[in-house]
Amino acid sequence: MKFKTFFWFVAPSVFMMLLFIAAPLISVLIQSFQITQPVMQQIEVETCTPGFLTQTCTTEVKTVPVIDEATGRAQTTTEWVGFQSYRNVLQMDKVWSALGSGNWGKILQIDFWKALRFTLMFTLVTLPLVVGVGLMIALAVNNAAKALRGPVIFISLLPFIITPVIGSLSIYWLFVGDGILTATLERWLDRDIAMFGQAWTIELLMYFYRVWHVAPFAFVIFYAGLQTVNMDTLESAIIDGANRFERLRYVIVPHLMPLIIFIALIHLMDCYRVFDEIIGFRSQAHVISLQWLTFDFLTPDDAGNRAISRAAASAMLTMVGIVILLILPLRRTWRDHKGGAH
Amino acid sequence: MYLKKLALAGAVSLLGTTAFAACSYENDVPLKSLTAGFEAWKAVTDAMAECGNFQAELDQEFRTKQPAAFEANPSLYHIGGVSNGTVTPLLNAGTIRPLDDLVAKYGQDLSPNQLIRVDGKIMAVAMMVNTQHLMYRSDILADLGIDTPTTWDEVFAAADKIKEAGVVDHAIGATMKSGWNLAQEFVNMYPGFGGAFFNADNTAAVNSDAGMKALETMKKTLDYTDPEVLVSDSTYVQQQFQQGKIAMANLWASRAGAMNDENESQVVGKVSMAAAPIAMDGGAPATTLWWDGIVIATNITDEEADAAFRLAMEGLDSEMVTANNEAAIWLVNGYQPGPLAEGAVATATANPAPPAYPSTTQMGLLHTALGNELPAFLTGDRDGAATLAAVEEAYTTSAKEAGVLK
Secondary structure, three states, rough: HHHHHHHHHHHHHHHHHHHHHHHHHHHHHHHHHHEEOOOEEEEEEEEEOOOOOEEEEEEEEEEEOOEOOOOOOEEEEEEOOOOOOHHHHHHHHHHHHHHOOOOOHHHHHOOOHHHHHHHHHHHHHHHHHHHHHHHHHHHHHHHHHHHHHHHHHHHHHHHHHOHHHHHHHHHHHHHOOOHHHHHHHHHHHOOOOOOOOHHHHHHHHHHHHHHHHHHHHHHHHHHHHOOOOHHHHHHHHHOEEEEEHHHHHHHHHHHHHHHHHHHHHHHHHHHOOHHHHHHHHOOOOOOOHHHHHHHHHOOOOOOOOOOOOOOHHHHHHHHHHHHHHHHHHHHHHHHHHHHHHH | OHHHHHHHHHEEEEEEEEHHOOOOOOOOOOOOEOOOOOOOHHHHHHHHOOOOOOOEEOOHHHHHHHHHHOOOOOOOOOOOEEEEOOHHHHHHHHOEOOHHHHHOOOOOOOOHHHHEEOOOEEEEEEEEEEEEEEEEHHHHHHHHOOOOOOHHHHHHHHHHHHHHHHHOEEEEEEEOOOOOOHHHHHHHHHOOOHHHHHHHOOEOOOOOHHHHHHHHHHHHOOOOOOOOHHHHOHHHHHHHHHHOEEEEEEEEEEHHHHHHOOOOOOOOOOOOEEEOOEEEOOOOEEEEEEEEEEEEOOOHHHHHHHHHHHHHHHHHHHHHHHHHHHOEEEEEOOOOOOOHHHHHHHHHHHOOOOEEEOOOOOHHHHHHHHHHHHHHHHHOOOHHHHHHHEEEEEEEHHHHHOOOOO
């Protein structure tokens, strides 16, 4: 393709990526090194609040922002603070002291590290499960009678179609205190079950939900891949006396390897941003994720404060985490790519 | 359930148009409001809508939308529904206007008690009070021969007996969903033990003896609640009551009406209200007082503000209150406190009286810090002293960022 044609072909997409991905990313990066705060003043204010019959008035010194006469908005100052927001998020001083005293559990009481622990574990535990379950469904469908394939594909795709937050809410409603499934199990086992009462059951439900939700994606990709397996190789493997497992191990999996890497890449990126499960399961007391942490920093409280700088820092740290996770599979793809070029 | 409510709301508003002669005038200025979504706001905005040209947005997430929406010029809404917790950012940013002129013009029916004055200027008009108070199953307590608990110790003693009798799934319900709700439980309990939230220099003061006692009382509650209490918000506790699963809870007065809603509740007439239990001898009931009311945006024309306030007064008139007497503890003239209001009235008139929830920037920050740090204590991951230290540390970090601490 001529360079000019190529340029005009990709230009709109490059422009969109610069506008909607690169520019916000740079702005977040800058914000993570800045703190913008209103100029505060202390004034004495008399506030009256209604009781049931009469009012009570109190006079107290309040800290309130200075309003700019010209614009009618609160005056703000913006300062460069270096890595202050990162330090506030990471709290390394506490981490070192916890490491020093040998009390490692204390690290997990810091929000960021608590979130990182769960996010990493969630990503790494669900990855093999998604690949495995996806492959199993694909093999099952591939071996099913032709008449059955349509309906089986349809049903196994259903979880993937559901909006993630709706899916997690459904699981929550099924398993919460008096949910249908919990109530049934309770009647059957004759004991009280509280799936959302402790961290490990919530985490189990989260793993289960994510695998249930994403496995169909892996299945579709693998199923397409299975259609291109070289029949001659398979037949010669059968003639050589390879059993089912050996055929899978030595013929099918190597053939699907690029697809497995592809699914791993997508899954790592998606999972590291785990968020819907936290909101849907209301698990903040027990389990939080990095993306939720950023969201929490950004959510204004009743007085309208939000921690924008820390949110920016935590978002940048999340991105760094994803990049580190992706290095391994990307290196492999790169090697394969170079190998193929020779 | 939701459909039923919708249908009911529809029926009520239809009734409204015929039964009480709708609106006394025709509103010709297009107006919009953003308020919370609970029962009382439905009643008020329905009454306002009768005058025409009015669009109400009822949204429980209003608190996150309101500051930005009112800061726009022109403001996206003319009328806002606020509470003493959520009025802070609007006051701070100057996006709500003083109402003295408008009160003089249209506010003849308002009682002085309703006028929220900040520094002498009327900034909001309150319509109802709200507080968390003790709601209990009077039938169960009578069966077991338990007097109405007035202190937390008595609540726990009663809970022991109820637990032993095994008449309900869980003796106590609590709004302890991690985050805002859980923090509010602490904000209720802590002044009950005589604690002050801040020092004079804006630093947090919760790491104190009163703080430890408040935490211990909260933890003790867990012995009697649902093990999943850290996901239960007000609606969840209300439903637990309605389905006969709990016997006592320190729950919002605005939820009392739902106990006698025959469409939802299996315990109609069996839930009574009493003052919030006190935490220590001679202390105030361990709760905070809240008000809900309306504000008018700054960034709108004076004509719009005039029309908006007139409309709001129409929504807050005694006709509306008579038609929706049980929906809230109204401050509006014409309200007849019924049995559902007993608890709230007893709480508000107790001596010493519980404090009003402080509407300050610092309180917002501390509330968030509490909501994030308390769960670790209740799940047993961290002890009380370390938790309170962590709360203060989290508050300090965010207060420095917000500019209230140097």
